[in-house]
Amino acid sequence: MFPENKWWAIAESKTIRNKPIGLRRLGEDLVLWRDLNGQIVCQSSLCAHRRANMALGRVNNGCIECPYHGFRYAPDGHCTFMPCEGKEAHISPKMRIKTYVVREEHDLIWLWWGKEQAEYPPIPWFAHLLDRPMRWASGAVDWNVTFTRTAENLLLDIHHFSFLHRGVANFFSLTSYTLLEIDEQRKDDDFFYFSGRLLPEEAGSDKESKERFPLFQHWLRFPNMGLLDLAFGGMEFLVIVTPIDEENTWAYFRYYAQYINTWISRWMSRLAAWIEINFILPDDYKICLSLQPRHSSLSSLSLNKFVPADEGIIIWHKQYDSLLHSEESIEGSDQQVVGADSETFAK
Template sequence: MQLPQNQWYIVLAANELRRKPLGAERLGRRIVFWRDRAGVAHAHGERCPHLGASLSAGTVQGDTLVCPFHGFAFDGAGRCRHIPANGCDGRIPQGMALETWILREAHGFLWLWLGRPRDAYPPLPYFEELGEPGWRCRTDIIDWPVHYTRAIENQLDVAHLAFVHGAAMGQAGRSFVDGPYVESDAAGIRIWSSNRRDTGQAGRSQAELRAAAEGQPARIRFLFPGTWMLHIGPSVRNVVAFVPINEHSTRYYLRFYHRVRVPVLAQLFELALGWSNRLIIGQDRRVVVTQTPASSLDAGSDRFIEADRAIIAFRKVLAGLLAAP
């Protein structure tokens, strides 16, 4: 599976992993996740190197993950610590170890480092403002049968809104004349969009759109490899973590952040916006599953227009990350 290397990937919501081992397909791999007795999360290849049993069917004993087949015990670094059939002081064969990935737990997610080990790792790619006091969030989990590139590009595309979501957003039948204005670098993409209705006037130039964006928060921000945020208002945000499962499937961790403090009102607000988000995502899904080729990495025949600036930027940065050593 083609994925940018040397990146932090969200792989699970933190509350999905408890004491019992959890097997999951992520990033084109079968991975077993587990917590030691201190609650620290670990990630390894799911296959036991002895005879290939699934370690997700095993147990956690102390600070080791124990295979359900012959009781081989592995620590958080993937080293085999005990083989019952060899006795308490028995020799551990060389190479009896698990493929292991570095995990971090932050922002309510588990993050996996895909790439070469380092002495110091880069910061996790999340939105710093959401770590400030006062934010509450609701999380929904949705799986799509699409490649991660198509899933991400759909959320960077502002031109489809009036056509796919027209009734839901009150924009049915409208077209808009401006933008978007897009900035990008190796870290991510920032999009400022305009809802100036098309009545036959000329669209504003990129210089004019850039001037209008000056000092304004980006409407959409995307951080590589897969976190997206929609700035709805001063106290409301939508966040999506795109998690590649395999070549044909992507998981969405869809979060709705707000600052409503009264518990009953907050719950009603979350229910209403959660319903709205699922409706809109469902409308997107009906179209995105029809796109060919399945991966935009293979979509060399696509023909772009001015409104596709964010998609063009995404593909350009992604190509650079995939080509990086």
């Protein structure tokens, strides 16, 4: 079960060209393709006839054609041709495949997961990222890790950096930056905002000494998108986490760079993405595979002994639980989710 009536990013635009592509997202087997106008179409990949995988087929004359007996389906899902019955055959309206509402924005494909609506809300995004074409590089992984565990690791847990990613931290001389100090934390609509510093223990306890260290800023667009301003050479790290199914998760990231020169930004973001995919995410994946239980939830949090640095994880789980179980409880849950009570932490 995943939160409904929301847009989920399911793929990067450039991955869908002329051929149908099969994807599994939110527990559904999907096929994505482009119609004659280049518009993205997203449908169930199961052919209505004998349920072959349409992703193995091809696009033919603005329709998707099943590889098994050549039945063709239009972008709205209805069958337009059944070769074995001939051109004049009556085609039952039941001979159709499920078609999903999709949009293409910010070089991503977004699937509407929920009831069809007369008007859909805007695609969730981080407004200040709009103006930076060609200044980012991306990557994606499929993890055999649950959605909640992936979200915990990639969106919320900052203080593992110097330990789990020791090699990278060492390279950037950040190994001693183990202390997490949150500077500000607030909730604006469906954003959580955190700012803070990772500090070495010897930074000193007075405000001035601490302020010599860079302040990171983290916007979390609930429940599955995060934007971390690393306070490191103008780099920002965007992460989007989407369930493949109950056991697996697709994680997509971008590094944005904002150096004066577009070319330098492009190459710096590519370098950062290369480091992420080759040195950082493999460590995260290995540790996430080891976490018990595999499925984390609000009720399983009591198995942990949390410390204050983990507060973001608790906040996220409370909000996520509300979202899953009742729309109404989200309305009144502000007090409950912002600022976890001290009883939650291990003493």
